Amino acid sequence: MLCQVTSTTELRRVLYGLPGVDEFGARARAARLATRSVKNESKAAAIDLAISMVDLTTLEGADTPGKVRALCGKAVHTAPGAPTVGAVCVYPDLVKVAVEALADTGVGIASVATAFPSGRAPLAVKLADTRQAVLDGATEIDMVIDRGAYLAGDYAKVFDEITAVKDACGDAHLKVILETGELATYDNVRRASWLAMLAGADFIKTSTGKIQPAATAPVVLVMLEAVRDFAAERGRIVGVKPAGGIRTTKDALKMLVQVREVAGPRWLDPALFRIGASSLLNDLLMQREKLATGVYSGPDYFSLD
Ligand SMILES: O=C[C@H](O)COP(=O)(O)O
Numbered sequence: 549m550l551c552q553v554t555s556t557t558e559l560r561r562v563l564y565g566l567p568g569v570d571e572f573g574a575r576a577r578a579a580r581l582a583t584r585s586v587k588n589e590s591k592a593a594a595i596d597l598a599i600s601m602v603d604l605t606t607l608e609g610a611d612t613p614g615k616v617r618a619l620c621g622k623a624v625h626t627a628p629g630a631p632t633v634g635a636v637c638v639y640p641d642l643v644k645v646a647v648e649a650l651a652d653t654g655v656g657i658a659s660v661a662t663a664f665p666s667g668r669a670p671l672a673v674k675l676a677d678t679r680q681a682v683l684d685g686a687t688e689i690d691m692v693i694d695r696g697a698y699l700a701g702d703y704a705k706v707f708d709e710i711t712a713v714k715d716a717c718g719d720a721h722l723k724v725i726l727e728t729g730e731l732a733t734y735d736n737v738r739r740a741s742w743l744a745m746l747a748g749a750d751f752i753k754t755s756t757g758k759i760q761p762a763a764t765a766p767v768v769l770v771m772l773e774a775v776r777d778f779a780a781e782r783g784r785i786v787g788v789k790p791a792g793g794i795r796t797t798k799d800a801l802k803m804l805v806q807v808r809e810v811a812g813p814r815w816l817d818p819a820l821f822r823i824g825a826s827s828l829l830n831d832l833l834m835q836r837e838k839l840a841t842g843v844y845s846g847p848d849y850f851s852l853d
Pocket residue numbers: 605607637755756757758791792793794824825826827
């Protein structure tokens with residue numbers, strides 16, 4: 549089975565051949581799944597799984613080396629007996645700081661190369677940004693697609709950019725951010741998911757966290773369907789990363805239910821599902837503590853996200 553397409557004509561044929569998304573159906577199914585709760589006896593394991601899936605993120609203009617070091621400390625020392633997070637996610641110029649702070653911890657180092665968050669830069673600049681981040685030690689690259697080109701129907705340009713960035717990644721994993729809040733329709737979300745996967749994405753990611761709406765339940769559902777169908781039709785497993793506005797344990801656990809029910813249990817693994825979040829970890833740790841001791845320790849007990 550072919551994972552990738554070999555011509556622009558084939559790319560358009562595959563993308564236009566995708567069935568349209570039943571918007572009402574997607575919203576209704578997402579809402580139905582959101583009413584399902586994780587059973588109490590499985591909750592502790594689900595919270596630990598969610599912790600291991602967090603891409604602990606700081607993407608502010610005011611980020612400092614000290615802030616990144618503190619974030620890395622938190623990524624590793626979550627709570628006694630708790631797993632580390634999946635990765636920290638930082639701007640490219642702070643990758644070296646994270647590499648030093650996370651040496652020998654097994655925590656991934658993700659970086660938002662490619663002129664994040666707008667993606668508005670010449671390809672050569674995006675490739676240089678990517679290569680430098682990888683050279684500095686990033687193990688995962690979160691690239692943004694060119695939404696302008698996508699919305700203008702120039703799928704070949706978006707495809708070529710993703711394949712070029714994938715090439716520049718070398719051994720680093722590539723997460724492709726669709727910025728679904730700017731794609732306007734669920735059909736676009738499905739088509740952009742397929743485009744990214746055909747171009748070689750290791751993960752498809754909803755959002756930069758800078759645009760609303762971000763990781764809504766129906767959008768995540770459409771993307772989970774896309775990776776499931778892509779695996780069935782093309783034989784390659786691609787991960788999913790919702791990001792943006794995910795702040796509570798309740799939201800994270802609802803996502804795990806969606807993952808299991810829509811994509812399948814195989815995706816309940818940090819190698820295939822991540823949650824990009826700047827302020828989710830504390831709530832996961834608080835709920836974990838509450839489950840173990842019966843009492844809330846309060847937000848002051850934990851360092852700030
Ligand atoms: O990639 C991750 C996002 O930037 C995080 O967004 P957030 O600050 O809303 O959690």
